[in-house]
Amino acid sequence: MSEAEPPLVETRGLTKAFKLHGGLGRKRDALIAVDDVSIAIRRGETLGVVGESGSGKSTLGRLLLQLEQPTAGDILFEGRSILATSGRERRQLRKRIQVVFQDPYSSLNPMMSVQRTLTEVLAVHDIGTRETRPAQVADLLERVGLSPALARRRPRQFSGGQRQRIGIARALAVQPDFIVADEAVSALDVSIQAQVLNLLMRLQDDLGLTYLFISHNLSVARHISTDIAVMYLGRIVELAPTDELFAEPLHPYTQALFRAAPKPVPRRKTITPAIAGDIPNPIDRPSGCHFHPRCPFAMDICREQAPVPIRRDNRVVECHLYPSPATNG
16 A cells, blocks of 8 residues: 555544433433544554453444444545445445454344345345356355355354355455454354454455454454554553564553463463453443553552553554653653
């Protein structure tokens, strides 16, 4: 990509707050699921998004898919605001942005054969003709490593890994540019996870695809991601190229995720340090830095003042341990 070319996908100050209706006489609270998130994903690259359950990862993905509308901020595709489009233009954009879901079984209609499932996608988007669609379905199945001879089968006749390949084929049917993979391998056995990850990477090379890859597993995200964003209570607390993040995680939360990640060692019993405490209630988030109640390095300023994102070379960290150059004089 040239320096002048904008990122394929970009968010600016993206925020999503869900209003909660209290009982009689109670005030309305709001759950802030995504809080002022700004990211940029270059064409042909993968941004991994990691964090605990409740960090806002999936809501971010749903916003990019336009399954949720943001409370504030903007989403840009090829430098143009998605939110400013309407009608036919928005439908065309949605066609270029697809999703691979976590559960490869529930995301498929159990009553429909694979042939019918994929043919329906092609027909809805007016791709091909009735005569050409069987060949297009066969090509899609071959592209994801399945035999076209299996097209007449229904989802229950496939393994979990095969069903996820069908889900990927469905996403590819409309020839997208950008795919949100929301925990796309978490329901699969470890050996099958590697196969599906390698498939996604091969498809990226062959088709020039761009991914947002959501995962709670750091090692899985490392395998596929160009860059990794670490989310906590709706905010991105660290964003860095994958190799740099793994070489030196800066934010205490990122460091805690690394310590908590399982490290299997044959014939050796170890106690993996967990992250202290539980993730706070997102309706009543802690003041200052939201991570301070669980942070071993918390200072007074962490309890009183929210940190601002600090750029260090080609990475960003949001923590008072890393003051801005202006603070240092």
